[in-house]
Amino acid sequence: MRAVQVVRLEGPGAVEVRDVPEPVRREGQVLVDVRAAGVNFPDVLQTKGLYQYQPDLPFTMGSELAGSVREAPDGSALRPGDPVAAFAGIGAFQEVVAVDEQHVLPLPDGVSFAAGAGLPMNYLTAHFTLAVRGRMRAAETVLVHGAAGGVGTAVVQLAAALGARVIAVVSTDAKADVARAAGAHETVAVEGFRDAVKELTDGAGVDLVVDPVGGDRFTDSLRCLAPQGRLLVVGFTAGDIPTVKVNRLLLGNTDVVGVGWGGFALGRPGYVAQQWAELTPHLRSGAIDPLISATFPLEEAAEALTRIDERQVTGKVVLET
Numbered sequence: 001m002r003a004v005q006v007v008r009l010e011g012p013g014a015v016e017v018r019d020v021p022e023p024v025r026r027e028g029q030v031l032v033d034v035r036a037a038g039v040n041f042p043d044v045l046q047t048k049g050l051y052q053y054q055p056d057l058p059f060t061m062g063s064e065l066a067g068s069v070r071e072a073p074d075g076s077a078l079r080p081g082d083p084v085a086a087f088a089g090i091g092a093f094q095e096v097v098a099v100d101e102q103h104v105l106p107l108p109d110g111v112s113f114a115a116g117a118g119l120p121m122n123y124l125t126a127h128f129t130l131a132v133r134g135r136m137r138a139a140e141t142v143l144v145h146g147a148a149g150g151v152g153t154a155v156v157q158l159a160a161a162l163g164a165r166v167i168a169v170v171s172t173d174a175k176a177d178v179a180r181a182a183g184a185h186e187t188v189a190v191e192g193f194r195d196a197v198k199e200l201t202d203g204a205g206v207d208l209v210v211d212p213v214g215g216d217r218f219t220d221s222l223r224c225l226a227p228q229g230r231l232l233v234v235g236f237t238a239g240d241i242p243t244v245k246v247n248r249l250l251l252g253n254t255d256v257v258g259v260g261w262g263g264f265a266l267g268r269p270g271y272v273a274q275q276w277a278e279l280t281p282h283l284r285s286g287a288i289d290p291l292i293s294a295t296f297p298l299e300e301a302a303e304a305l306t307r308i309d310e311r312q313v314t315g316k317v318v319l320e321t
Helices: 041-047 113-117 120-133 150-161 173-182 193-200 215-223 246-252 261-265 271-285 298-309
Strands: 002-006 016-019 029-039 064-071 083-087 096-100 104-106 141-144 165-170 186-189 206-211 225-233 255-258 292-297 316-320
Touching: 002 298, 016 298, 029 083, 029 113, 029 120, 029 298, 041 298, 064 096, 064 113, 083 096, 083 113, 083 120, 104 271, 113 292, 113 316, 120 150, 120 206, 120 225, 120 261, 120 271, 141 150, 150 165, 150 173, 150 206, 150 271, 150 316, 165 173, 165 193, 173 186, 186 193, 193 215, 206 215, 215 225, 215 246, 225 246, 261 271, 292 298, 298 316
Parallel strands: 141 165, 141 206, 165 186, 206 225, 225 255, 292 316
Antiparallel strands: 002 016, 029 064, 029 096, 029 316, 064 083, 083 104
C-alpha cells in the first residue's frame, strides 16, 4: 500500500510516497480503510525534526483520518463498512491504518470523509480548550487568534455553537471572510487588535483569549482580558514562545492556561469518546463543519505540507487516498 513517509529531516519537500506493508490489526484495534487524512502544522514540524514527538526515521506521517471500518474486535459496536473518523497519533497518511478502538469515532450521517478527517485533531482540541481549560460559559466573549486556520476556525465554530460572542483576529480581508464564515461575530486586524477589542467591548475586555499563534501578540492579548479572564495557550505557530510577567496576572486577577489536549486525553480511557458524544449534536445540526480550503491526492502530500508551512492556506487541508 502507499504511505507518505519522512525519510530525511529536510522539510516538506523531502517527504516521499513509498510502498509499505499493510498493518496487521492487534487486539483492541480497528483496521480502517483510509479515505481522507487531515494535514496539520505539527506534521510540518515533524518533517523538520522540530516537534516534541519525533519517531525514528523513516516513519509514516499523519495523526487523523476518516474512512471505513475493515475489521473490528469481537464485541465492538463498530461493524465492517461503518464510516468513522479516527485519531491515530501517527501513520494516518497511508491507505490502511490500525487504530486503538477507543480513538475510532463514528461519523454521523451526512458528514463526508473529507470533513471527518478534519475533525479529531482540531475539534477535540477546541472542545478541550473552551469547555475544560477555558471553563467557557454561554454569553461570554471569546477572542480567537489565527482565526482563519484549522484550529482557529474550529474554535470559532464551537464557541459560537456554545453561545459565545466571538471576535476573530485576522491578518487579511480574505481571512476575515473565512472567520466570519466559521461563525465569528466580529473581526479585527492583527495590527492594533488590542485597541479594536477595547472599542468593541466598550472597554470591558474579553473573557477568553484563545491563542494558537504565540509570538509578540501575547502581551497585548493579556491586556485584552476582562477581570478573571483566561488566556489559553494552544500553540506557537509564529515560532516564538512568549513569556509572561506574573505581576500582570495578579493585578488583573487573570489566568494564563496551558492547553495540551493530547497529553490529557490520550492517557484517559473513554475521554475521547466522551468528547465526541458532546460534539456529535453540533455535527448533526451542522453548527460545526470543518472549512476545507484544499484537498490533495496522497501523492501530493509534499505540496500540501509546503502550503501550510508557507501560510498559504486557511481552514483545513486534507489528503485523499
